[in-house]
Amino acid sequence: QIITGIFLAMHYTPHISLAFSSVAHICRDVQYGWLLRNLHTNGASMFFFCIYLHIGRGLYYGSHTLKKTWYTGTMLLLMLMATAFLGYVLPWGQMSFWGATVITNLSSALPYIGPTLVHWTWGGFAIDNATLTRFFTLHFTLPFVLDPANPLITPPHIKPEWYFLFAYAILRSIPNKIGGVFALLSSVLILTIIPYLHTSKQLTMTFRPLSQLTLWFIIINIMLLTWIGAQPVEHPFIIIGQIASTTYFILFLLMLPIAGLA
Structure with a gap:
């Protein structure tokens, strides 16, 4: 990822008028540029x-009982997800532009500091060159791109990369808005309380069939x-997403500890 990212960065231009064209240039004109970009995207x-x-x-082998290691891994996961999101914006495609607009606006739900945090993230009062430059500076990956960005046309359905879809489904x-942001963060941060939900005397799930069933x-x-997150926000996907989101937290917070007692 680092090697392909360095070569891609040599040809990428972090400017709202040139970013999409530079990605197209990498794929069409740079020798083996299409290969580098596909390796980078699929590698992510x-x-x-x-x-x-x-x-x-x-979870299966009880590694979460090693709290320091588990917490370190959870923080690394959050950093990786943030890095991948930054890269999602870089091609300045239609989806990436509006995805960045929606996700960065979530912080505006925070009391007192929300709007200030949004403006600081954007580097101004709207997503512009300063935003793209900041994201490019912090990021080392480049995701897949579809269409050039048009701020005047909102796509009917924003779909992030597949590894964000489960959290995106919970969000929507x-x-x-505040509840959605809280649920989004909780969908990942729930991993931090897993060590305290371990109720079994056995470390692994090898001899705990009920815990294995819960994990499945x-x-x-x-x-x-993940499937729901890729679908448009309409019936019946809305109600299915709400049921699945509720089930997600019930399985982690209730069923997993109860299965450990069995």
């Missing part, structure tokens, strides 16, 4: 796939949320 997806497998393995399942339900539920 594969990286997150391995991370999610690693989290599942940690709650109509209240969690995996299926996350897959369902």
